[in-house]
Amino acid sequence: MPPFYGLPACSVRFVPWSLVLLVLAAMPRSARADDPPYKQQQDVVYGETDGLALVMDIFTPTGPSNGLGIVDVASGAWHSDRGKINDHKQAQMFDILCGRGYTVFAVRPGSITKFAAPEMVRHLKRAIRWVKSHSEEYGIDPDRLAMAGASAGGHLTCLTVMTAEPGRPEARNELDRYGTDVKAAIAFFPPTDFLTYGGRQRDISEAKSRLGRMLGNLLFAEGIEGKSDEEIAVQVEKISPARLVHSAGPPLLLIHGDADPLVPLQQSETMKEACEKVGVPCELIVKPGGGHPWPTIHEEVKVAADWLDKQLAATPAEAEPVGK
Numbered sequence: 001m002p003p004f005y006g007l008p009a010c011s012v013r014f015v016p017w018s019l020v021l022l023v024l025a026a027m028p029r030s031a032r033a034d035d036p037p038y039k040q041q042q043d044v045v046y047g048e049t050d051g052l053a054l055v056m057d058i059f060t061p062t063g064p065s066n067g068l069g070i071v072d073v074a075s076g077a078w079h080s081d082r083g084k085i086n087d088h089k090q091a092q093m094f095d096i097l098c099g100r101g102y103t104v105f106a107v108r109p110g111s112i113t114k115f116a117a118p119e120m121v122r123h124l125k126r127a128i129r130w131v132k133s134h135s136e137e138y139g140i141d142p143d144r145l146a147m148a149g150a151s152a153g154g155h156l157t158c159l160t161v162m163t164a165e166p167g168r169p170e171a172r173n174e175l176d177r178y179g180t181d182v183k184a185a186i187a188f189f190p191p192t193d194f195l196t197y198g199g200r201q202r203d204i205s206e207a208k209s210r211l212g213r214m215l216g217n218l219l220f221a222e223g224i225e226g227k228s229d230e231e232i233a234v235q236v237e238k239i240s241p242a243r244l245v246h247s248a249g250p251p252l253l254l255i256h257g258d259a260d261p262l263v264p265l266q267q268s269e270t271m272k273e274a275c276e277k278v279g280v281p282c283e284l285i286v287k288p289g290g291g292h293p294w295p296t297i298h299e300e301v302k303v304a305a306d307w308l309d310k311q312l313a314a315t316p317a318e319a320e321p322v323g324k
Contacts, residue, residue, distance in 0.1 A: 038098035066101030073149030154190025158241035257290020
C-alpha cells in the first residue's frame with residue numbers, strides 16, 4: 001500500500017478515518033487533486049439587447065496567471081444555452097487553458113431561435129469590447145487577446161475575427177472606444193463557406209432551399225421566406241468567413257476530423273486556402289477518424305494551448321508553428 005500523505009505504509013491502517021476526513025476538510029480547496037484549476041463566475045452581463053441580458057461565464061485561474069485572456073464562444077448548432085459551456089468543460093477546455101494561466105471568457109452570443117448570425121457576431125464584438133474594458137480588473141493584456149470556438153462557435157469565431165472593427169476614441173459609449181481585433185483565433189471543425197459546402201459550388205436557387213432547411217434563421221432573423229436571390233446571395237457572403245478573409249486577419253488554427261459527418265473537412269480546407277491567398281498565417285490540424293467532435297478532443301485542446309502560448313508570446317519572434 002502506498003504512503004498516505006507522507007505517513008509510512010505500515011502506519012496507514014492505524015490512521016482513524018475521522019482524522020483523515022478532518023484533514024481533508026481543513027485542506028485549502030486549491031490543494032485538492034479533484035478541484036478544477038479555476039474559479040467560475042456565472043452569468044456575468046456584458047450587454048443587453050431587446051430587453052434581454054447577454055451573459056458570459058468567466059473562468060479565472062486559481063494558480064499563477066499568465067496575464068492573457070481568451071474569448072471562448074459557447075455556441076453549438078447556433079444555440080448558446082448553458083449546456084454548451086458544459087460541453088466545453090467536458091472537452092477540458094477550462095481545465096487546460098486555466099491550468100496554463102489563461103483567463104477564459106465563455107461568451108453566450110444568443111441562439112438561432114432569436115438571433116441571426118450577424119446579430120450573434122455583434123454580440124461577440126460587444127463581448128470583446130467588454131473584456132478589453134475590464135482587462136485591468138482581470139489582470140489580462142487587452143492587446144494580446146485570443147478567440148476560440150467549436151462547430152457553430154468556430155464559425156462565429158472566424159466570422160468575428162475577419163470582420164473586426166476598430167475602436168472609436170470619440171465614441172460616447174465607452175465600450176465603442178475599444179476595437180474588436182484579437183491576436184489569434186482557434187476554430188474546431190467550423191463551417192466557413194455555405195456556397196461550397198461539401199466541396200461543390202452551389203448556385204443561389206439551390207442554396208435558397210438548402211439554407212432554408214439546414215440553417216433556418218441563420219441568414220435573417222425573420223427567415224428567408226420572401227427574400228430575393230440577390231438578398232440571399234449578399235447575406236450568404238456576409239456569413240461565410242472564408243469569403244471575407246483579408247490580409248489583416250489574425251493567425252488562425254483550424255482543427256478538424258476527417259470523418260466529420262456534419263461539417264466536412266473541406267470547410268476548414270477552404271478557410272485555409274483563403275488565408276494562404278492573402279498571407280494570413282493559418283494552420284490546419286487534421287484528426288484521423290475524428291468526428292464531430294471525438295472522444296479524445298482534449299488532446300487537441302492541449303495542442304491548441306501550445307499554439308496559443310506561442311502566438312501570444314510577448315515577442316513576435318517567439319511565435320512559431322505547432323511542433324517546431
